[in-house]
Amino acid sequence: MNKPRSAVIVGAGAGGIASAARLAKAGIRVTVIEKNDFTGGRCSLIHRGGHRFDQGPSLLLLPDLFQEVFTDLDTSLEAEGIELLKCEPNYNVWFGDGECVELSTDVARMKKTIERWEGKDGFARYLAWMQEAHTHYEASIVHVLKKNFTSYWALGRPSFLPYLLALHPFESIWRRASKYFMTERLRRAFTFGSMYMGMSPFEAPGTYSLLQYTELAEGIWYPRGGFQKVLEALTKVGERLGVEYRLSTSVRQVNVDNYSGRATGVTLASGEIINADIVLVNSDLVYAYNELLPPSKKAVSLSKKPASCSSISFYWSMDKVIPELHTHNVFLADEFKESFDDIFKRQQIPTEPSFYVNVPSRVDPSAAPNGRDTIVVLVPCGHLLENQADRGLNPQNAQEWENMVTRARNAIFETIRLRTGADIASHVVDEDINTPATWKEKFNLDKGAILGLSHxxxxxxxxxxxxxxxxxxxxxxxxxxxxxxxxxxxxxxGSKLTTGQILDDLRLPRPWTAGGHKRRIVSSLDKLGRPPLDLLPFALILFAALLYWLVVVA
Incomplete structure (x- = not known):
């Protein structure tokens, strides 16, 4: 009866690592199985010739959520040696007409930027857009990210219903932005971020303006040493709590007892069986249902759900510094809507793609040798079409990835040269590439969709x-x-929601608080209260009414 409960976790991505540490803190014996020889999943690093590349995410948003997971584990980012570097400005957004819009957390700089393109009234509309995005952000944190939706009835939760319309889920982020920004330029600048969700701004719900909000209100950050440093620190916290990591180990299947209908552990590719009281799957969900679990209607339905986009990502070692490029650069296609249709409706790479260029060595010099730059370029593109016949595609729409990679590379070189004046093609001394096919192979991502299912x-x-x-x-x-x-x-x-659900089912206490912002209270100066009622305006109104009656009526 005193034997500690056990859990096996399939996959050492961000969710698996955080969940492992949380369960271990609750007294559960945890084993994590990972097919690759590193933890962090897509949040991993590529090292080549003194250059360091973030294979996946290259900027840190919503820093409070990162801090919360460490706080729940009785530590902090700082205590684990993580230094967050603020990226200022957030982005330089480059347009085909040669103009560049700078997005910043600096309100004074943003005021000048907005008024430059939309006049004096534009800044008031920007603040109104920020107010709406603030509502999206705060309501989503409290009522979506910190609440589990375990059934359809959860949509009728009294605490959530009042916010449903306020989140604007039935309007696109493009439509909401168009209400506040009058120019096409700023509408594009404030909606391209929907790509973080793997969606077109013309399809993504208006709720996701919360992403632009957190960038402008809380900033964009970069962990010194690379994004993977955060996941590495979480891994070490888990190990201190007793988590066992088994890397370079593949899972063949999740074992299910046919009689009881419960998961009993996993079978490894080697044939070894690991038994556990709890199985937590952190691999790609569609892959898990189709490859690790018994055949089911659910597996078929998940495979038919719309997926997010994929990417062609280039990792370039430069032989010099490229001063024209900043830390985060976004190059937007002139045919903006058509480029998204190419990605999401035709699963292609646009003729003129929009793309993101990250130069980590601009904010963290350790990312490249002295006098050189490290450059990562992400070109959003369609995911793999693994059953073209079912989608009615004709031969000329077939995906030819070798040709797409060449087109993407040439488009990047030419676009950067025309818009910034930088000729980077002749200064690339080494190159790594990820395509939808390699994303699928490395990380078992269904269709190579880098952000999972659509949102x-x-x-x-x-x-x-x-x-x-x-x-x-x-x-x-x-x-x-x-x-x-x-x-x-x-x-x-999500790891906090899932592990909380596991502990509730096991009838074990959650060894962390609900979290959330806590006000600092030092003295009576910090006591909340409404201002005293000012009777002067009412007195003036009564006086004016009396004067009117005496002079005009009487």
Whole structure:
């Protein structure tokens, strides 16, 4: 009876690492199985010739969610040696007409930027947009990221219903931005961030303006040493709590007892069986249902759900510093909407792609040798079409990835040269590439979709795959395709929901608080209270009424 409960976690991505540490803190014996020889999943590093590349995420958003997971584990980012570097400005957004819009957390700089393109009234509209995005942000944190949606009835939760319309889930982020920004230029500058969710701004729910909000209100950050440093620190915290990591080890299947209908552990590719009381799957959800679990209707339906986009990502070692490029650069296509249609409707790479260029060595010199730059370029593109016949595609629409990579590389070189004047093609001395096919191979991502399932309205909240299997007991999920959604901070929030659900089911206490912002209270000066009622305006109104009656009426 005193034997500690056990859990096996499939996958050492952000959700798996955070969940392992949380469960270990609750007294559960945890084993993490990872097919690669590193932890962090897509949050991993590539090292080549003194250059360091972030293979996946290259900027840190929603820093409070990162801090919360460390706080819940009785430590902090600072205590674990993580130094967050602020990226200022946030972005330089480059347009085809030669203009560049700088986005910043500096209100004075933003005022000049907005008024330059939209006049004096533009800044008031920008503040109104920020107010709406603030509502999206705060309501989502409290009522979505910190609440589990375990059934359709959760949509009717009294605390959530009042915010449903306020989150604007039935309007696109483009439509909401168009209400506040009058120029096409700023509408594009304030909506391209929907790509973080793997969606077109013309399809992504208006709720996701919260992403631009957190960038402008809280800033964009970069962990010194690379994004993976955060996941490495979480891994070490877990190890201190007793988590066992088994790397370079593949899982063949999740074992399910046919009689009881419960998960009993996993079988490794080697044939070894690891038994556990709890199985938590952090691998790609569609992959898990189709490759690790028994055949089911759920597996078929998940495969048919719309997926996010993929990317062609270049990792370039430069032989010099490219001063024209900043830390975060976004190059937007002139044919803006058409470029997104190419990605999401035709699963292609646009003729003129929009793309993101990250120069980590600009904010963290350790990312490149002295006198050189490290450059990462992400070109959003369609995901793999693994059954073209079912999609009605004709031969001329077939995906030819070798040709797409060449087109993408040439478009990047030419666009950067025309818009910034920098000729970078002749200064690339080494190159690594990720395509949808390599994303799928390295990380078992279904269709090579880098952000999991889509985040359209009927793929979020109660409609998103749940954190616990509907039929197999003791089987749970965490990651980009389960509630609450994709993105490292969102997945970290999801790990708290999933592990909390596990502990509730085991009737074990949660060894952490609900979290959230805490006000600093030092003295009576910090006591909340409404200002005293000012009677002067009422007295003036009464006096004016009396004077009017005496002079005009009487």
């Amino acid at each position: 359209s309205f009927f793929n979020v909240l109660s409609f998103r795959p749940r954190t616990k299997h509907d039929e197999i007991s003791n089987l749970y999920f965490v990651g980009a395709s389960t509630h609450p959604g994709t993105g490292v901070p969102i997945v970290l929030a």
